[in-house]
Amino acid sequence: xxxxxxxxxxxxxxxxxxxxxxxxxxxxxxxxxxxxxxxxxxxxxxxxxxxxxxxxxxxxxxxxxxxxxxxxxxxxxxxxxxxxxxxxxxxxxxxxxxxxxxxxxxxxxxxxxxxxxxxxxxxxxxxxxxxxxxxxxxxxxxxxxxxxxxxxxxxxxxxxxxxxxxxxxxxxxxxxxxxxxxxxxxxxxxxxxxxxxxxxxxxxxxxxxxxxxxxxxxxxxxxxxxxxxxxxxxxxxxxxxxxxxxx
Amino acid sequence: xxxxxxxxxxxxxxxxxxxxxxxxxxxxxxxxxxxxxxxxxxxxxxxxxxxxxxxxxxxxxxxxxxxxxxxxxxxxxxxxxxxxxxxxxxxxxxxxxxxxxxxxxxxxxxxxxxxxxxxxxxxxxxxxxxxxxxxxxxxxxxxxxxxxxxxxxxxxxxxxxxxxxxxxxxxxxxxxxxxxxxxxxxxxxxxxxxxxxxxxxxxxxxxxxxxxxxxxxxxxxxxxxxxxxxxxxxxxxxxxxxxxxxxxxxxxxxxxxxxxxxxxxxxxxxxxxxxxxxxxxxxxxxxxxxxxxxxxxxxxxxxxxxxxxxxxxxxxxxxxxxxxxxxxxxxxxxxxxxxxxxxxxxxxxxxxxxxxxxxxxxxxxxxxxxxxxxxxxxxxxxxxxxxxxxxxxxxxxxxxxxxxxxxxxxxxxxxxxxxxxxxxxxxxxxxxxxxxxxxxxxxxxxxxxxxxxxxxxxxxxxxxxxxxxxxxxxxxxxxx
Ligand SMILES: [Zn+2]
Numbered sequence: 001x002x003x004x005x006x007x008x009x010x011x012x013x014x015x016x017x018x019x020x021x022x023x024x025x026x027x028x029x030x031x032x033x034x035x036x037x038x039x040x041x042x043x044x045x046x047x048x049x050x051x052x053x054x055x056x057x058x059x060x061x062x063x064x065x066x067x068x069x070x071x072x073x074x075x076x077x078x079x080x081x082x083x084x085x086x087x088x089x090x091x092x093x094x095x096x097x098x099x100x101x102x103x104x105x106x107x108x109x110x111x112x113x114x115x116x117x118x119x120x121x122x123x124x125x126x127x128x129x130x131x132x133x134x135x136x137x138x139x140x141x142x143x144x145x146x147x148x149x150x151x152x153x154x155x156x157x158x159x160x161x162x163x164x165x166x167x168x169x170x171x172x173x174x175x176x177x178x179x180x181x182x183x184x185x186x187x188x189x190x191x192x193x194x195x196x197x198x199x200x201x202x203x204x205x206x207x208x209x210x211x212x213x214x215x216x217x218x219x220x221x222x223x224x225x226x227x228x229x230x231x232x233x234x235x236x237x238x239x240x241x242x243x244x245x246x247x
Numbered sequence: 248x249x250x251x252x253x254x255x256x257x258x259x260x261x262x263x264x265x266x267x268x269x270x271x272x273x274x275x276x277x278x279x280x281x282x283x284x285x286x287x288x289x290x291x292x293x294x295x296x297x298x299x300x301x302x303x304x305x306x307x308x309x310x311x312x313x314x315x316x317x318x319x320x321x322x323x324x325x326x327x328x329x330x331x332x333x334x335x336x337x338x339x340x341x342x343x344x345x346x347x348x349x350x351x352x353x354x355x356x357x358x359x360x361x362x363x364x365x366x367x368x369x370x371x372x373x374x375x376x377x378x379x380x381x382x383x384x385x386x387x388x389x390x391x392x393x394x395x396x397x398x399x400x401x402x403x404x405x406x407x408x409x410x411x412x413x414x415x416x417x418x419x420x421x422x423x424x425x426x427x428x429x430x431x432x433x434x435x436x437x438x439x440x441x442x443x444x445x446x447x448x449x450x451x452x453x454x455x456x457x458x459x460x461x462x463x464x465x466x467x468x469x470x471x472x473x474x475x476x477x478x479x480x481x482x483x484x485x486x487x488x489x490x491x492x493x494x495x496x497x498x499x500x501x502x503x504x505x506x507x508x509x510x511x512x513x514x515x516x517x518x519x520x521x522x523x524x525x526x527x528x529x530x531x532x533x534x535x536x537x538x539x540x541x542x543x544x545x546x547x548x549x550x551x552x553x554x555x556x557x558x559x560x561x562x563x564x565x566x567x568x569x570x571x572x573x574x575x576x577x578x579x580x581x582x583x584x585x586x587x588x589x590x591x592x593x594x595x596x597x598x599x600x601x602x603x604x605x606x607x608x609x610x611x612x613x614x615x616x617x618x619x620x621x622x623x624x625x626x627x628x629x630x631x632x633x634x635x636x637x638x639x640x641x642x643x644x645x646x647x648x649x650x651x652x653x654x655x656x657x658x659x660x661x662x663x664x665x666x667x668x669x670x671x672x673x674x675x676x677x678x679x680x681x682x683x684x685x686x687x688x689x690x691x692x693x694x695x696x697x698x699x700x701x702x703x704x705x706x707x708x709x710x711x712x713x714x715x716x717x718x719x720x721x722x723x724x725x726x727x
Contacts, residue, residue, distance in 0.1 A: 022635030025665050045482070069480050136629065150630045197635045200661050230664055233678070234657035241623065241654060 003218045004037040005210070008049060010059040010078075010098070011070050012042045018152065020060030020095060022197025026206050027056075034224050036210075045073050049081050054090060056213040057082065061096030061195060071101055071114050079117055086119060091188040091212040095198060099183070099191035100124045100155055109154070120184045120191050121162030122175075124155040137242035138172030138194055140182045144204040146170070147182075148238040149196030157193075159184055166192055171242050188212050201238055203231045260304055260365030267298035268365060271358035287344035291354025302350060302390040305357040306375055308367055311338060313375035313391055314555055315384070317419075318399025318435075320600055321548040322348065322378040323576045324540070325399055328552035330376055332569040336561050339373045345576065346626075346709075348380045350387055374559075381415050384422040395558055396426060397433045399551045401440040402491060402599050403633065416444050416477070423448035433554045435547065436508040437493040443477040446506060455554035456508035457489050457546060458528075460515045478503040490543050491599035510554040512536075512546050519610030520580065520591070527567055529557050534567035541580050541607040544600070549573065578708040580607065585720045586690060589698045592711065596627060596704050598636040605641055608700050614647040614671065616699045618689040620682060620707035621651070621659040627704040631655045639666035646670070648692050650677040652685025653707045682710040 009024060024040060031038035041050045086092055092102075099120070100106045106114040109126040116123075133154045140147040147167060156176035159165060165175070166183030174182030174193065183192035190209075192198065199206040207223055214221050260268075271294030278286035295301050306313055316326050323345035330340045343356035356377070361367050379387045381401070388396065398419060403412055423432060423444070434445035436456035445452040476483050481500025488494040497504040513533075515525040522539040523546055538549055549570050556566050575581045578594045593608070595601035608615045623629050639662055649670040651660045656678045663669070670677075672692075679685035686701070693699055703711055 018630065019632030019635035022632065022662075022665070025635065029665050029667075069475065150632060152630065196630065196632045200635070200665060201658070230657070230661055234661045237655075237657045237680075245623075245629070 001218075002035055002037065003214060003221055004039065005031065005055040005213050006050065006053055007038055007040045007056045007058060007213075008054050009040055009042050010057065010074070011044060012060070013044050018061045018096060018150070018195035019197040020058075020195065023058060023060070023093070023095070023199045023206075026197070026199035026203075027058075027210065030203070030206055030210065030226065033226055036214075043078075045069065046077075049078060053217060054085055055217065056209060057085070057090065057092040057094075059092075059094045059098035059101070061098065068114065070098075071116075074101060074117065075115065082117065083119065086187060086189050089188055089212070089216055091209050092119075092190065093198075093209060094189070094191045095195055096153060096193055099193065100157065102189065102191055103157070104160070106155065119189055120186050121160040122157055122184055122191075123160070124157045126155045129154070134173035134177055134193070136172055137238070137245060138174065138182065139170040139239055139242050140167040140172075140174065140194065141170050142167030144208060146235070146239065147192075147194055147198075147202050147205060148235055148242065149194035149198050149201065151193040151195070153193050157184075162186065166190060171246060196238075201231060201235045203228045259308070261298075263298050264301060264304050264365055265363060267294040267301050268358060268361060268363050270294050270297050271301075271355070272363065275355070275359060287347035287355050288349075288351050289355070290358050291347075291351035291356075294358055295351060295354050300390075302354050302357060302387075303392065305361055305365065305367075306353075306391045306393075308361075308365075309341065309375040310372040311374035312394035312559075313377065314395040314397055315388055315391060315393045316376070316378045316397045316399070316551075316555075317381055317384050317422075318397075318441075318551075319381060319402035319597065320544060321399050321551070324545060324579055325397070325548040325551045326376055326378040327576050328549060328570060328573050329555050331573065332552060332556045332561060332566055333374060333376070333559070335569050336556075336565055338559075339369050340376050341373050342376045343378060345378060346705075348378050349383045350390060353377045353379070353387055353391065382418060385418055385425060388422040389425045392427050393430060394427070395431050395433060395555060396423065397551055397555050398441045398445065399435055399547065400438045400493065401444075402597050412440060413477075416440050419444045420448050431558055433551070433558060435493070435551065436506045437489060437495070437547070439483065439492065439496050439503070439505070440477055442506055443503070452506075453510070453554055453558055454506050454508040455510040455550040456505070456512075457487075457515055457543070457550070458508075458511045458513045460487065460489060460517075460543065462517065463487060463489060476501060476503050489547075490603060493547070510550060510557055512550050515543065515546055517541075517543070517610070520607055521611075527553055527563065527570070529553075529563060532563045534563045536567045536570050538570055538573065540573055540575055541610075542603045544603045545579075578703070578712065580604070583715065583720055585699075585715065585718075587696065588690060588693050590690075591698070591700050592708065593700060593702050594705065594708050595637075595702050598633050601634070601637040601639075601702070602641075604702055605637070605639070609641065609645055612698065612700070613645065615642070615645060616648040616689070616693060616697060617642075617646060618650045618652060618685060618699060618701045619656075619659045619663075620653040620685070620701065620703035620711060621655040622653045622704045622707040622710070623655045624706040626706050631658050634659060634662045637662075639663060639668055642666065642668045644671075647697075648672050648689070650679065650685060650689045650692070652679045652682050652689075653704070653710075654680065656680055656685070682707060683714045686711055686714055
């Protein structure tokens, strides 16, 4: 049977700073090339979630002004539904600013603390605008091999007991530049600072998300392997470039 | 009273400044004799170490005044057009070299035109025209104290250098605050970020904008950087989107709205790679312009130059004539003849710029042969994720040979794969990290008389220019 997946893309008009659209395009094409239909539901400010089933969530990065607007809408409109979905195993990918929004709280350089959804047991502190941002190529080692991309964030994230890191930083800063961890995984909820875009050069990550999205409703469906030679070339070239630019 | 012809020189600058001029001129001579790119930066860097106030002292002697031009896209093209309008009107223009747009580049340009005694070498009064990097604007404005400040646009570019678009807007507010009291701010009304900066910080900005484009509607592009009102954060609505986030906008939550421009381009009709036609209007004066540079982004550059020239009292018909004779700055859809092929060099360094370049290519070619050059050096921005925000999908079905080169060639190849844009000659798209090899292969793959579009980022453009110079097809850029 030809599966149909429903992806909820939260605040695409507001949270799309670092080529996040590349993540959606990648999921779409990797489904289409296998005959899976991926329906993308773009949910903006003040809009409701589509009716069930929801198989996958994506939320991108942002600039700070937009984060306060989103934070309120997310908390007031969608908190309960998202919590129900993720506790039932629906995968969620949150990049940069939205990774922070899924945490317990975010303390900005100035202004009041922002309460997060509390889905990822972590918090983020912005050390002030005079402290250098965490910017540059990043290489992370995780269960699926390596993840490559680019990070650019002021806030420093600290994982608490309830969250596992997504991976270990081989090069770059990661969550806070101190403990060597990058991102977080809680159940099937993934938060990360890696963009660049994240999924095109990391097809194993993209396929893990699709595998998790298919599992509840299509448990026997096996993802057909694709020709990822160009993806591998770009992945390896990015690692070499990251090494070359370190010096 | 000017006694320049006499033997007694009137020394107007301090000994320290004279020493700085000497150091700068020496550095210029040495870099030139070593053939190192014309010395557009090092002389100023060394001289301002000797005398930090050098730029202020020299710039204050420019009797016709100065203008500082900034914006993410189009600084060079705008400055070039403004310079030719002024030159044709008989004004002597002192400009910094494109790409040397920090304080040191401005200083280098000044050093080259002043003698060792701090006197300007010109028979007529001179106007200073400086294109300046977005982030360097507060510093340069503080030093130059310009009589005009031109703000063209604010796109997402080199985010890893500047943090975010909103931060550049804050820097620009700071720059306006440092202007002399009588200075005029010339701003793009169609860019909400620029307009908000201008309206908040300047008493009476001179706005320019595009009034109507018959072929355009209110649909936005993915490359749009502005989704919320820069004043209140509410949703922003457009009745006309010209390119990226530029157009006719209004906030649906507060009173923020596009200011009414004084200098306008009306009824813009695009003619593909050959340029556009529009009516240039200011108040009740107007002139038609048969403009040879392609794309709406160049119409904005022309308008920016026209608005500045208007503020300087140049006649509208003179402006229109000069715009009709505009030529592309190097690498901005520049046309070259290489081995019997026409080669277009079209700089694209951010999503809005790449979209405009692709649109222009589509208007001029059924099956375009492309060489995409993606570098991630500092001047390009280390972060290449912007390529995913460009609407590469528009090229599907319209390409011939497609090749990729530059330090991040595989990333661009991947972008094309996911846009399902392929080499329609049947071959695998070629990836060649080395720019020279990439260019040689791309040229070798062309049929007789075929056209090649080379689309580079900034440093890739310098690389490809270097290769073409060595092969004898173009002049070194510092000779332009
Ligand atoms: Zn508003």
